[in-house]
Amino acid sequence: MNTESSSMQEFLEQIRRDAPDNLVIHNPDSNILQLYELNAPFMILLETCHEKDNFFSIYQITPGNTYSSQSTYSQYKALSKRPLHQHSCYEIMFVLSGSITNHVENQTFTYGPGQCCVMNKNIKHCEIVAGDFQVVFFMIQDVFLEQLLEEYEEVSEHKTEAPGMNPIFQLYLDSLYKTSRFHKVYLDYLPVIPADSILEQLNPLFNFMLEEIRKNSPGSLFFLKGTFARFLQILDTPSLYCMARVQSDSSSQEYIFSKICHIMEASRGRSSREYLEKQLHYNGEYLNRIVKKYTGKTISEYGQDFCLAEAGRLLTKTDMSVSAIITELGYSNRSYFYRIFQNAFNETPLEYRKKHKDTSVS
CATH class of the missing domain: 1.10.10.60 (Homeodomain-like)
Structure with missing residues (x-):
């Protein structure tokens, strides 16, 4: 066994030994696919990594249980050698700082501050570790989403103009239908305003959720559901986020072009090549070629179409x-x-x- 594999096994063994049984890894020795089973209605997992300081920490919290662990960066980096995994629940990955690369099915994408990915249970994925970052993961069981959806529908009934279905709720509802229950779908959320402005709104919500779930006092679940619903509402606010719904059988270039379309629509075409390059973590010339392939226009010309449509x-x-x-x-x-x-x-x-x-x- 090489040094990296040994470090990975030691780290995983420590987590399996010390962590509560709220997240169970099935087929832990598989080189093909693992299943992460959540034995709680809701879990928050906070990961912090500092490559220069050779530091990595996990903070895992569910109602009534808290677990934290620290290790070296080199140990955690070895986890990138893991096989892809699936969850028995829905996973929301939100980047607080730095950047993290996610291997989703047969594609690889990098997410920066304020960006978010929501995956259904059928998506196979694995985070690729590099550099400095802080990421929060929300793992949500069906029962938790059902309760939120019931309250969401009750509120909508009393509104004169009912809002459209939140895409995350729609992701859950789709899993109930025979025709779509096996679809591999994820949602990508990209901020349309500076990430710092997004985080000013979301950091207090995240801190409040962590505190309430840690205390697990009478009423904590009520506050947790309400605060999490606020988080979903922010993701569904067009002036703050654009969202791309992706079915994983689409090609990499189709996916990237769909992201460009959503960003252009949200910004009314006022997104430069440099801005897209920063948001999507791809070379600007490559992005320009993709837009040219699907529209026959440059990024600038394509953006101008959106801008003039808004002017009209x-x-x-x-x-x-x-x-x-x-x-x-x-x-x-x-x-x-x-x-x-x-x-x-x-x-x-x-x-x-x-x-x-x-x-x-x-």
Whole structure:
């Protein structure tokens, strides 16, 4: 047995020996696939890694049970040699700092601060360890989601305008249908505002959940469910996040293009190649080739389509002035905006408004 394998086995043995039986690893010696079975309705797992300090820690908490462990970075890095695994529950991975790479089925993706991945029970995956990061994992059983969904539906019944189904609830509901219960689906959430602003909202929620689940006092589960529902609501807020639903049989380039589409839609086309490169962790030229393959346009040209579509919507659905719309969409050169708008629609903005104005707008 080589040194890396030995370190990995020692670390796993320590966790199996000392940790509560809330998360049981089936087929621990398999080189093909492992199953992680959650024996609690809800678990929070906080992982912190500092490569330079050769430090790694796990903080695992379920109602009534807390477990923490520290090891060296080299021991934890050996876990990247693990086979892919599945969960008996739904897993939400949220990056608090640094970045982490996730091997999902036959593809590999890197997630940065504020980014989130939600996986159903059929997804095979494994985190690849490198560098410095802090990541929180939420592991959720069906019964916990059922309770949240019941309350969600009760609230929706009393609203004049019912909201659309939260994608995470939809992921759970899909698993109940024969036609989709075996589908391998995950949701990727990318922030459309700076990650620091997202974390300012979410860190207090995460800390509150950790404290309530640790205390496990009367009423703790009630507060936990409410706070977790707030977290799901933030993920489902278009001004904060764009979401891509991915079925794992799609090709890598299809997946990346779908992410680009969602980011462009959320930012109204005002996402540069450099911004996409930072968000998606791929070379800008490679991303440009993907967009060119599916649209025949460059990233800049493709983004401009979204921006002009939004300009058309604002002209026909609102009473905003043309100057206000130009400012709203982030253009500093009025003449340039007029030129590209007329090239796209063969009309000036005012002519377009007069011809297509929604008469129901006061």
